[in-house]
Amino acid sequence: MAAINRDDVAHLARLAHIEMSAEELDRMAIELAVIVDSVKSVSEAAGDDVPATSHPIPLTNVFREDVVGHTFTAEQALSGAPDAFENRFKVPAILDED
Amino acid sequence: MTELKNELIRHSAADLAAKLAAREVSAVEVTQAHLDRIADVDGQVNAFLHVNSEEALAVAAEVDAARAAGGAAAEELHALAGVPIAVKDLIVTIGQPTTAGSKILEGWHSPYDATVVKKLRAAKMPILGKTNLDEFAMGSSTEHSAYGPTRNPWDLDRIPGGSGGGSAAAVAAFEAPLALGTDTGGSIRQPGAVTGTVGMKPTYGAVSRYGAIAMASSLDQIGPVSRTVLDSALLQEVIGGHDPFDSTSLTDPFNNLVAAARVGNVAGMKIGIIKELHGEGYQGGVENRFNESLQLLKDAGAEIVEVSCPNLKYALGAYYLIMPSEVSSNLAKFDGVRFGMRVLPKDGPMTIERVMGATRAAGFGDEVKRRIILGTYALSAGYYDAYYGSAQKVRTLIQRDFDAAFAKADVLISPTAPTTAFKLGEKLDDPLAMYLNDVATIPANLAGIPGLSLPGGLADEDGLPVGIQLLAPAREDARLYRVGAVLESILEEKWGGPMLAQAPDLKNAVLDAASTTAGGSN
Numbered sequence: 361m362a363a364i365n366r367d368d369v370a371h372l373a374r375l376a377h378i379e380m381s382a383e384e385l386d387r388m389a390i391e392l393a394v395i396v397d398s399v400k401s402v403s404e405a406a407g408d409d410v411p412a413t414s415h416p417i418p419l420t421n422v423f424r425e426d427v428v429g430h431t432f433t434a435e436q437a438l439s440g441a442p443d444a445f446e447n448r449f450k451v452p453a454i455l456d457e458d
Numbered sequence: 459m460t461e462l463k464n465e466l467i468r469h470s471a472a473d474l475a476a477k478l479a480a481r482e483v484s485a486v487e488v489t490q491a492h493l494d495r496i497a498d499v500d501g502q503v504n505a506f507l508h509v510n511s512e513e514a515l516a517v518a519a520e521v522d523a524a525r526a527a528g529g530a531a532a533e534e535l536h537a538l539a540g541v542p543i544a545v546k547d548l549i550v551t552i553g554q555p556t557t558a559g560s561k562i563l564e565g566w567h568s569p570y571d572a573t574v575v576k577k578l579r580a581a582k583m584p585i586l587g588k589t590n591l592d593e594f595a596m597g598s599s600t601e602h603s604a605y606g607p608t609r610n611p612w613d614l615d616r617i618p619g620g621s622g623g624g625s626a627a628a629v630a631a632f633e634a635p636l637a638l639g640t641d642t643g644g645s646i647r648q649p650g651a652v653t654g655t656v657g658m659k660p661t662y663g664a665v666s667r668y669g670a671i672a673m674a675s676s677l678d679q680i681g682p683v684s685r686t687v688l689d690s691a692l693l694q695e696v697i698g699g700h701d702p703f704d705s706t707s708l709t710d711p712f713n714n715l716v717a718a719a720r721v722g723n724v725a726g727m728k729i730g731i732i733k734e735l736h737g738e739g740y741q742g743g744v745e746n747r748f749n750e751s752l753q754l755l756k757d758a759g760a761e762i763v764e765v766s767c768p769n770l771k772y773a774l775g776a777y778y779l780i781m782p783s784e785v786s787s788n789l790a791k792f793d794g795v796r797f798g799m800r801v802l803p804k805d806g807p808m809t810i811e812r813v814m815g816a817t818r819a820a821g822f823g824d825e826v827k828r829r830i831i832l833g834t835y836a837l838s839a840g841y842y843d844a845y846y847g848s849a850q851k852v853r854t855l856i857q858r859d860f861d862a863a864f865a866k867a868d869v870l871i872s873p874t875a876p877t878t879a880f881k882l883g884e885k886l887d888d889p890l891a892m893y894l895n896d897v898a899t900i901p902a903n904l905a906g907i908p909g910l911s912l913p914g915g916l917a918d919e920d921g922l923p924v925g926i927q928l929l930a931p932a933r934e935d936a937r938l939y940r941v942g943a944v945l946e947s948i949l950e951e952k953w954g955g956p957m958l959a960q961a962p963d964l965k966n967a968v969l970d971a972a973s974t975t976a977g978g979s980n
Contacts, residue, residue, distance in 0.1 A: 364835060372834045376830050376834045377815050377818055378815060378822065378827055379803075379815040380819065380827075388827070388828065391828060392828065392831060392832060392835070395828075396832070398778075399779055399849075400775075401775055402772050402775040402776050402848050402852055405772045405851070406848060406852055406855055410851040411851070412847060412853070413851075413854045414676065415676050416677075416853075416904070416906020416932075417661070417706075417932055419663075424702055432570075436569040437569070439567065439569050440566050440567065440796070441796055442797075442798070443800065449795050449796060451795055451813070452808045452809060452810050452813050453807075453808060453809050453810065454809070455809070
């Protein structure tokens with residue numbers, strides 16, 4: 361597996377929506393390279409015949425009756441929002457208009 | 459006759475419950491004694507991010523009124539009614555802020571209660587406040603809290619463990635008899651070990667996760683923090699049980715925990731030493747206390763066997779792929795739109811994407827950013843199979859190792875953490891060294907099995923607490939309370955009282971620290 365470099369970190373930070381300064385990218389690239397190196401043995405641990413475990417105690421068909429239960433009022437749902445307008449979350453432009 | 463307040467705070471939850479039921483003390487007195495203790499010592503310990511005095515005293519007064527009224531009102535009270543508790547600030551509460559130790563949630567109030575909090579309210583347990591933690595529970599020292607580190611009551615220059623250092627330190631410093639924690643890779647058990655307290659991670663699904671701000675959903679588990687094994691069993695019976703609001707919640711009853719803590723013997727039980735979880739890499743004093751506990755259990759009639767779990771060597775690596783992958787997904791919701799902080803970019807176009815980038819840059823600390831980036835990497839196209847897929851297979855191998863080990867032993871035993879509490883700042887710049895603190899606790903989360911940490915004595919070289927970890931098969935939480943209570947009672951007999959009786963008095967510790975400041979160390 362390829363080592364993680366500064367360009368990778370810059371790309372990943374964009375995907376994860378975290379702005380990073382040049383200094384932060386440099387430092388993060390070094391730290392992540394060490395961490396990635398320490399976990400790489402995991403890829404050689406198990407063969408193709410080993411099934412994956414996504415959940416430690418699997419449960420199947422966890423359903424409930426299709427009836428209306430507790431719901432938040434619009435006021436409750438918006439109570440922690442940084443900005444709201446007429447019972448809706450208010451956000452800056454979704455599309456870049458220029 | 460009222461006991462002195464400084465005596466009241468030293469009682470176990472079980473003793474307080476008995477005194478309350480006998481009306482020797484009032485719930486208001488008990489709650490006020492703990493609030494006074496918080497006022498006295500939390501300036502040094504920093505275990506609490508928020509103190510909930512008014513509501514706690516009001517709940518205590520309700521309990522006292524019900525007892526005074528007698529009849530049905532008194533009979534309906536839960537056994538722990540009036541026994542106060544602290545709640546880790548990762549668990550949401552109506553009426554108090556919930557920060558998750560992060561700037562991004564500063565000042566945020568949840569519009570709903572976590573299921574465990576609803577259960578505390580139903581039992582009329584006064585909630586003293588919210589305890590400090592590493593940001594979003596990511597860390598082993600509480601140094602990653604945006605609100606400053608918590609300090610270890612045994613030595614204020616040392617870490618109280620993490621992420622639940624606040625809950626463990628609050629209980630160790632007698633600021634609360636009980637607390638709630640969350641454990642994703644050891645965040646209940648490792649703080650328990652280094653503060654000389656008891657911490658229990660129940661079987662995955664035994665306690666509802668609804669209202670615990672998710673870090674890694676397939677690993678997270680809420681559980682009890684206390685000073686005695688019996689107290690943890692009492693608390694798990696309050697907070698446990700099936701919850702339709704959590705689709706991973708188990709329907710098993712788990713109602714035999716308190717009884718198990720009172721069985722009082724381990725004769726004929728097989729206790730397995732995990733070959734891979736002691737020896738090399740473990741501090742000498744930790745190893746000595748561990749071996750001493752083994753001998754004591756043997757003397758008490760248990761059979762000690764050795765088991766091997768060879769795939770545990772991959773556990774830390776698998777954990778640091780699975781956990782960040784789930785983190786990167788779970789923390790995507792902190793986007794400056796629905797709750798918490800919003801930061802606008804300093805210049806350039808004001809689009810939502812750029813607002814998210816600026817908000818998350820300002821709101822998250824370094825460790826959270828590291829894990830989000832690592833998780834985004836592990837899940838990205840081309841790496842998914844090699845990283846996330848392989849780690850999930852390792853999870854299967856570790857479960858199989860535990861299945862084989864539990865065919866030979868009823869419970870497994872290891873040190874909880876490889877070292878005693880280290881100094882604040884010592885590992886802050888070395889993420890990998892920090893991650894190694896959880897090497898013995900992570901396997902239980904990967905496998906979904908329960909784990910209990912209890913005090914095992916003080917290390918010879920530094921006089922600091924050592925934790926002993928017990929592990930049982932999934933759904934067998936009761937075995938841990940049974941063996942844990944026996945080991946605790948044998949050790950306390952040997953010490954002539956609880957281990958925390960040997961902890962330095964906090965006020966003296968402060969004076970000592972002040973008097974040695976000139977010398978530069980203590």
